[in-house]
Amino acid sequence: MRREFKLPDVGEGLTEAEIVRWHVKAGDAVKVNQIVVEIETAKSIVELPIPWDGAVADLLAEVGQTVDVGAPIIAVDTSEPSEQVQAAAEDMVPNPPEEGAVEPGAHGSPAPKEERQAVLVGYGVKTGATKRRPRKRQAARIPATPVANPSRVEVDGQPAPAPTPPAAGASVLAKPPVRKLAKDLGVDLRDITGTGPQGSITREDIHAAAEAKEPVAAPERVEEERIPIKGVRKMTAQAMVASAFTAPHVTEFLQLDMTNTMETVRRLRAFPDFAEVKVSPLLLVAKAVLTAVKRHPMINSSWDEAAQEIVVKHHVNLGIAAATPRGLVVPNIKGAHALSLPDLAKQLAQLTETARAGRTQPAEMAGGTFTITNVGVFGVDAGTPILNPGEAAILAVGQIRDMPWVVDGELAVRKVATLALSFDHRIVDGELGSMFLRDVGAMLEDPLRVLAWS
Template sequence: MAIQKSTPAVDGVHAFKLPDVGEGLIEAELLTWYVKPGDEVKDGQMICEIETAKAVVELPCPYSGTVKELFAAEGETVEVGTVIITVDDGTGGSGGGTAEADTGAETEEREKPLVGYGEKAASTQRRPRRRPAATAPTPAAPAPRPAPTPEPAAPAAPVRSEGRPLAKPPVRKLAKDLGIDLATVSPTGKDGIITRDDVHAAVEAVRAPEVVPEAAPAVEAPVETDRSAREQRIPIKGVRKHTAAAMVNSAFTAPHVTEFLQVDVTRTMKAVARLRERPDFADVKVSPLLLVAKALLMAIRRHPGINSSWDEENQEIVVKNYVNLGIAAATERGLVVPNIKDAESQTLPELAASLKRLTETARAGKTGPADMSGGTITITNVGVFGVDAGTPIINPGEAAILAFGQIRDMPWVHKGELKIRKVTTLSLSFDHRLVDGELGSKVLRDIGTALEDPELTALAWG
């Protein structure tokens, strides 16, 4: 990954800003630093690992020298264009500049911010609103009657001018969940703010035993405990955030249609076993997914319209004469869909090697943005989770997605007799703007035919 050296040095200190490593990304989470202040670095050396909305990537340093300071902590989300590290190349003068000088904040030669992600303008302050002068009391108004002296009592919760007790939103929700009126709670927090402990103390007071008639048994009302202690909150960011936005956009933009087909894949499983014994497949993993991918590619060759996209701006359907085959992969950071470029031109051993590389890279969390861009059609293997079928959501920018269910023994009529066969369910979701029912059905039928007898299909279709 080439990083442009666009930030000038101040007293020999270079400020490295977080670049846009994808297409229009605005932020990234800094996962791991590989260096610390005082370390020597070289131009091109990997200095940190970041997670963008699309992938986990490593950033190379564009300077050589000594690490002066790190400006982002591990786990912190940083906006594109923000300085994350400074490097001293040893050519400066005293080197005693301030942090502002190091980051180029006070030099006229500083790097111009990226469009849309530059420095925020200084916040403006409103001019204080002029208060109206106090008016003299109306002579006819009766003098206020002095209030009776109250008996000593516990101090009440301070209130705002509109009469609301001072408490933060989570504390207000807690009080509401527990049925506590904040106006009855005595605050102990700073500046008279009601805390969680104050609410719990009020709950304990409510639970104090009450005097009841002897004829009625004393029943203690159940009090709900603080649910936050039994909940886990996971920040929505990185790959998961991008995936969620993409799926919502696809589901509410492309009209989805899903068709299902049960297929006898007994011969496919026998073919997989034979391929595993061949020398040209010795270094790769041969699985049923390989033959499903090959069957899809063969169906695309017969029906190119399934491998297309919708161009809203130009009001055109774009049929792709190449296949960038996406394989949905579940990772610790969420769902990613890397794709095999020009999969239609690969032989079966080459396709097996590409699948192996793709899945290993995805599981290691090292899939780069380039591997996840430009996909034309996708396969999702839900069978590995023991699932028979589903209605997958189309990857944005594509026309269809094929779900491949688990393979299991089922009773099946084979050659006029009831036998136990290996059966799977295929689910094809497609964009009804691009693909009508006839085309979608033909594609699904051809995939099923290829899996029922892969060797015969390969000979017939070439």
């Protein structure tokens, strides 16, 4: 019995998805819950399992094709008991007839490939195997005068003598029509070695010389490239536009001395608790943010337009913006506020690895309450980040670099970075935003404050 698996809604309100990769092909045996295809939704790459045992009958969607939810994407031949046939009837769709025959081996059809052949006007179009008329071969001739013709290897089984170009001042053997053709094409007959009888120059010799003189055309320059807007990139664009034109953004900047943070990172790397995870400055930034959120809960809230309420979240789902080849994704660490520092480090490492591999699931990006974007990894000092929709604030961390800094009245070289905090001015006023940013900066300048304020 043939059953068709239809594209499901793997996210909230998903309407379409793109086929990214097939793990099976026609004829392959499949098992229940075996991953058969990867799709890209508006949020992420998702792997889909097949719900039946059987053999793949046909792949109904191609890689790169965008498919609507509910459309069949793969057909599977299953061996089900007869009493289940009626229950599965809704999944059965008759195969559409193919238009014409295809080549042997393509789609399992044994028919030979047919092509259109021109016939007399008024008698329609004839189909059939196309045959080429055999090309006539010119009878080989032995020139009386040796001429240069490297393409002739032998004549009547004997090596052809190597002809030579006409000597300077010698007459050139060429018929009047050939001479006129040479003049029209701007070819000098004295530069040509004839391949005709007795070394005479033929029309083919003229055309060959003219083609040799023509400059090689430069490759066409591509002035632009068009990239379809779909999948993650399309969803990101829609979300950013909605955020930018819904929430009034304000951005504040703070430049700070990160020298003590960098020293703390170095010392943490030597601890056994962090032996199997990567410790980076982002870990301490995340911890400082979580601590500051505890001190200023309103920064971790959202605006409910329908209810005309501000919803203050007493949990922190910490989002980390990650750039991927398919667009920007913002997965979040659920319950980050309750994690120890080693556990937070492990979650950050796992989140980053999954995002870069394009395996972030929609559920991992839902429900975020506060976001950090690390633009410093791209060599950028600062920026004005746009809020992740539904959140009240986002923190951008710039690159950490050596800069002159005044320490105890003396000029010194220190590790300096810039923080940029964007917030929804409907919820967060200038005082709250400034105090939050000040506290994050204070903990990064002196990591001991994290212990004091936790």
